[in-house]
Amino acid sequence: MISLEAIKERLEGQFGSRLLDRADFRDEVTYAVAPGDWMEVLSFCRDDPQMAFDQLDCLVGDHLPERAAAPFQVVAHLVSHTHGQRLRIKTALAEDPTLPTVTNLWPSAGFDEREAWEMLGIAFEGHPDLRRLLTTEDFEGYPLRKDFPLRGTIGGRIRTELKGKI
Amino acid sequence: MLSKEDLIPSRADKPVFRLAPYIIFIPAFVVMAVLPFGPVGGAPNLFGYRFDYVIANFDAGLVLFLAMGAIAVYGIVLAGWSSNSNFSLLGGLRAGAQMISYELAMGFSVVGVMLMAGSLSLVDIVNGQAGNFWNWYFIPQVVGGLIFFVATLAELNRTPFDLAEAEQELVAGYLTEYSGMRWGLFMFAEYVNMVVVSAIVSTLYFGGWRAPLTVLDFIPGPIWLFLKICVFVFLYMWVRWTIFRYRYNQLMSVGWKILLPLSIVNLVVTAIIVSVTS
Amino acid sequence: MSEPATSGPATSGYISSTGEPEPHGYSVEVPPLEHRPTLDELKERKARTRQNVETTGEILTVSMGPQHPSTHGVYRAVLDLDGEVVVDIRPEIGNLHRGVEKLSEERTYHQIIPITDRLDYLSSFAMNHGYCEAVEKLMGVEVPARARYIRTITSELCRLSNHIMWLGVHIMDLGTQTFFCICFRDREYILDLLEMLTGARLTHSFCRIGGVAKDLPDGFAHKCRKVVEFLPKRVAEYERIVKQNRIYYRRAKNVGIFTSEDCFAWRVTGPPLRAAGVVRDLRKDEPYAAYDEVNFDVAVEYNADVYDRFLVRMKEIRESCKIIEQCLDNLPDGPFLAKDSVHTMQLKKNVMRDAGAMIHDFYQVFHGPDAPKGEVYRATEVPKGEFGVYIRSDGGTKPARIHFTTPSFYHGQVLPAMARGEMLADVVAIFASIDVVLGDCDR
Numbered sequence: 001m002i003s004l005e006a007i008k009e010r011l012e013g014q015f016g017s018r019l020l021d022r023a024d025f026r027d028e029v030t031y032a033v034a035p036g037d038w039m040e041v042l043s044f045c046r047d048d049p050q051m052a053f054d055q056l057d058c059l060v061g062d063h064l065p066e067r068a069a070a071p072f073q074v075v076a077h078l079v080s081h082t083h084g085q086r087l088r089i090k091t092a093l094a095e096d097p098t099l100p101t102v103t104n105l106w107p108s109a110g111f112d113e114r115e116a117w118e119m120l121g122i123a124f125e126g127h128p129d130l131r132r133l134l135t136t137e138d139f140e141g142y143p144l145r146k147d148f149p150l151r152g153t154i155g156g157r158i159r160t161e162l163k164g165k166i
Numbered sequence: 167m168l169s170k171e172d173l174i175p176s177r178a179d180k181p182v183f184r185l186a187p188y189i190i191f192i193p194a195f196v197v198m199a200v201l202p203f204g205p206v207g208g209a210p211n212l213f214g215y216r217f218d219y220v221i222a223n224f225d226a227g228l229v230l231f232l233a234m235g236a237i238a239v240y241g242i243v244l245a246g247w248s249s250n251s252n253f254s255l256l257g258g259l260r261a262g263a264q265m266i267s268y269e270l271a272m273g274f275s276v277v278g279v280m281l282m283a284g285s286l287s288l289v290d291i292v293n294g295q296a297g298n299f300w301n302w303y304f305i306p307q308v309v310g311g312l313i314f315f316v317a318t319l320a321e322l323n324r325t326p327f328d329l330a331e332a333e334q335e336l337v338a339g340y341l342t343e344y345s346g347m348r349w350g351l352f353m354f355a356e357y358v359n360m361v362v363v364s365a366i367v368s369t370l371y372f373g374g375w376r377a378p379l380t381v382l383d384f385i386p387g388p389i390w391l392f393l394k395i396c397v398f399v400f401l402y403m404w405v406r407w408t409i410f411r412y413r414y415n416q417l418m419s420v421g422w423k424i425l426l427p428l429s430i431v432n433l434v435v436t437a438i439i440v441s442v443t444s
Numbered sequence: 445m446s447e448p449a450t451s452g453p454a455t456s457g458y459i460s461s462t463g464e465p466e467p468h469g470y471s472v473e474v475p476p477l478e479h480r481p482t483l484d485e486l487k488e489r490k491a492r493t494r495q496n497v498e499t500t501g502e503i504l505t506v507s508m509g510p511q512h513p514s515t516h517g518v519y520r521a522v523l524d525l526d527g528e529v530v531v532d533i534r535p536e537i538g539n540l541h542r543g544v545e546k547l548s549e550e551r552t553y554h555q556i557i558p559i560t561d562r563l564d565y566l567s568s569f570a571m572n573h574g575y576c577e578a579v580e581k582l583m584g585v586e587v588p589a590r591a592r593y594i595r596t597i598t599s600e601l602c603r604l605s606n607h608i609m610w611l612g613v614h615i616m617d618l619g620t621q622t623f624f625c626i627c628f629r630d631r632e633y634i635l636d637l638l639e640m641l642t643g644a645r646l647t648h649s650f651c652r653i654g655g656v657a658k659d660l661p662d663g664f665a666h667k668c669r670k671v672v673e674f675l676p677k678r679v680a681e682y683e684r685i686v687k688q689n690r691i692y693y694r695r696a697k698n699v700g701i702f703t704s705e706d707c708f709a710w711r712v713t714g715p716p717l718r719a720a721g722v723v724r725d726l727r728k729d730e731p732y733a734a735y736d737e738v739n740f741d742v743a744v745e746y747n748a749d750v751y752d753r754f755l756v757r758m759k760e761i762r763e764s765c766k767i768i769e770q771c772l773d774n775l776p777d778g779p780f781l782a783k784d785s786v787h788t789m790q791l792k793k794n795v796m797r798d799a800g801a802m803i804h805d806f807y808q809v810f811h812g813p814d815a816p817k818g819e820v821y822r823a824t825e826v827p828k829g830e831f832g833v834y835i836r837s838d839g840g841t842k843p844a845r846i847h848f849t850t851p852s853f854y855h856g857q858v859l860p861a862m863a864r865g866e867m868l869a870d871v872v873a874i875f876a877s878i879d880v881v882l883g884d885c886d887r
Contacts, residue, residue, distance in 0.1 A: 077832070081724060134537065144545060407621045
């Protein structure tokens, strides 16, 4: 069992200034990394024996239109069963966001990334099967973006030309 | 059910699709013809006339039963195949394989009874069990009787062996695409079959229309047969609601590795005993 | 992989959370099998099947669902079959998608509670509870002791109801029909209790930020105690029917093996994870409500198959009964809703009599609870696994982003990895054993 302080030290010692930001709120620690460091930080978190974050609890996409330069972010919640700790790592993304997939680290990210893609338009490079997951095949738009209306009739109608393709 | 719309899938093989329910339905009733439900032959029994309580006193009644059981499988297989649905096809295939494996065990177990009665006629088999209930064949043929009962469960597609229509796996198996009265015919045939098979079980092993004790002979034979049928129908339903379904490979291993060798052993032992004592 | 083949005295014995198997209180007769495949043999069988398919290429594609009796809703699994053996599965979800996260962003924190009901509608209080824990963590609301105990009792009642329902459905998926009726009969007692407590049988909406909606009604404790005393006997009855059934044993043993490493990688949580020998229960590991004040064991089994998932759930029913009993014994007095006028609703009886309470009530209803800026993630142990709520708040009364990490979402995803190479009938058993509810899955 390693305390959260030790995990912070280890991560900061490894990456130093590449960790852009740290937020401590309600006993939870959040690190912000650049999209380029995303893969490296996450694989370190999983593979390093002092970190051993063996489970990805969820991978959440987010839209912050007030942050003009980087309106999107992806948040990964990691769980370490070995040390009983949780860690949150997030990265800010510009318009037309892309990120490398983490399905090779945690296969459970498959649905998460598909959901983030269809809901927010965040593309994950190298994802084995990046299709729409929860909405219909012909759905237009990205529902979880803040500019998407709550009410409306986009998509959802029966499209006969898609017969046999779904 | 007669007033429901009869849907036929557009890509089904229509003639076969229409034919399949009858192939199941008719054999179920044909077997009834050879079932004795009261005394046959002998002294006048009804207002001074002799009345044979059997529709057709057929010498090879047992063979007819087995043959009709085999024909009914065609109904299932054809229904599954002609529906042009994957679930139906799987159901039909499962039914075909299952029937073949269980009919063997069933046939072998029946031969034991045939040897003891010395006849293939159901009328003679009942006559062979005359007297009190300890003369019934289920005592010497207890192994054969059990095998026969289990095999009929498979023959009827009842639960431990209802893989052909396995509701939770194949939706409804071979009847997935059927609707209206065609579906009704299948269901009707299934339950008629259950009554017929119960009658066969009681005829072969439990004295048919005979009373368990000769002192109870004043109650007419048909009533006794009816009571016995009721018991077996209850048993079939009981089993169907309480027992888990086998997986396909387990079903096959039960059929081929347990029931078939057991029924052959039963047959051999019966044959030796019958030839020694007679 | 040893069998607990013991016949101990008629005392209650469980596998403790230390992992030491203790003798069971009931005699277990494991039917002998001619040959039980080992894990390596199973893996080899899967590899062989795949090879066969690659050479012959004869694959039958079956679309199981959305309208299929055993997909528990509107799950769709496209199966590639080689004869009876499943070569590949492609899960399709989303037929019950209601946009819960988008809806929640437009609502105040109070108004989201009924939405969480509709996630896992079979154990809706547990969902309310998980959500409220997250919001309380965000706002720093202290929950009074009585409310914590009432929450624990209700959550455990939901767990009982969910597991009993699961058992009936799981057994029905394996072909038995009567058992379904037996389980529904017993679930009725729990639903009656929940109805008495919350006024609803399915979607309770009983939890509030900072407490619960109502106090325990008169006579609840007595009635509840009777039910939890009687349920372990019923569980023994279930086990007598199911556990020693030879066909069930052969259908469930060594089917759908999913080891602990696989579980971590695929985020399989809850009973399937504990059936893989992992002592992981958020009620113990990250205690919330009154779970750190009651004494219970984490149910663990070691074979990671369908059979062990059944055993784990049966043990959990017993543990839940123990928890409820202890909570009823130690139920503290005091308020059942925090006195925090910024974040919690006011008691309705005060609203009509007290001017201050009325003002605060107006504030909560028309404005909503004020949350600080920040982000929190709170995971709780719901009957199906770990339910996490991620909230990002920009301040204000509505969450800027809320995400529900529901267990069934990941369990629906894991079916291909778990069932590939097994037979068609096993897919049904495996799918039932991981306990997917589509409201929870599609959100």
